[in-house]
Amino acid sequence: MFLELIGTIFAGFAFAxxxxxxxxxxxxxxxxxxxxxxxxxxxxGMTIASEYSWYDRTRDTLPDSLTVIQEVESRAIYRPxxxxxxxxDRFAAIDTVSLRTNDQVPDQRLIDLYFFGxxxxxxxxxxxxxCAQNRRANLADGAEFGADGQLVNADWFTAGxxxxxxxxxxxx
Numbered sequence: 001m002f003l004e005l006i007g008t009i010f011a012g013f014a015f016a017x018x019x020x021x022x023x024x025x026x027x028x029x030x031x032x033x034x035x036x037x038x039x040x041x042x043x044x045g046m047t048i049a050s051e052y053s054w055y056d057r058t059r060d061t062l063p064d065s066l067t068v069i070q071e072v073e074s075r076a077i078y079r080p081x082x083x084x085x086x087x088x089d090r091f092a093a094i095d096t097v098s099l100r101t102n103d104q105v106p107d108q109r110l111i112d113l114y115f116f117g118x119x120x121x122x123x124x125x126x127x128x129x130x131c132a133q134n135r136r137a138n139l140a141d142g143a144e145f146g147a148d149g150q151l152v153n154a155d156w157f158t159a160g161x162x163x164x165x166x167x168x169x170x171x172x
Contacts, residue, residue: 001119008046015042048081054118055088065097066114069164074118089118094168107132110139111169128154131170134161 016039023030059068073086098112113127126139137154159166 004047004050007050008043011046012039012043015039051089051118052085052087055091058116059091062093065095066093067096067168068093069168090120091116092164094165096168099169109169111165113165127165127169129166129169130156131166134159134163134166136163136165 016035019030019035019038023034055071062068068091070092071088072090074089075082075086093114093116095112095114098110100110102108107130109129109131111127111129113125115123115125128137128139130136135156135158137156139154161167
């Protein structure tokens with residue numbers, strides 16, 4: 001975040017500098033307001049470019065074991081251009097290396113689900129997936145494993161086979 005702020009400030013200086021050089025070359029024909037307007041437009045442009053490139057930059061740095069399963073696009077009234085071209089400001093990924101199975105319940109799998117956000121810290125939630133019944137349970141909610149390997153006190157969510165978490169986990 002700090003580096004993006006520094007980059008935005010430098011973009012403002014760069015755009016203002018270009019206008020100042022153009023003003024010098026043209027013999028002072030540009031209006032006085034052109035320099036601060038150029039600086040502001042440069043800073044806004046840098047901010048927009050940073051927002052739109054965040055997802056690609058973040059996804060490209062992920063290890064191969066993380067598979068992106070869902071992207072959340074952002075639209076906001078105070079950013080009207082996002083209605084024409086929304087940008088991804090959050091996404092979820094599963095860690096395929098973390099996939100665990102239990103021989104006593106072969107249709108159930110455990111996997112780590114990661115959440116990434118533009119201005120949010122990364123978070124991880126272990127998830128149990130029942131491939132036979134197309135349901136999943138968040139293990140952070142106090143679920144435990146019984147002696148027979150079954151989940152006890154799990155709050156199962158029936159999602160269907162098209163759920164991205166179930167597709168990615170059961171398809172592995």
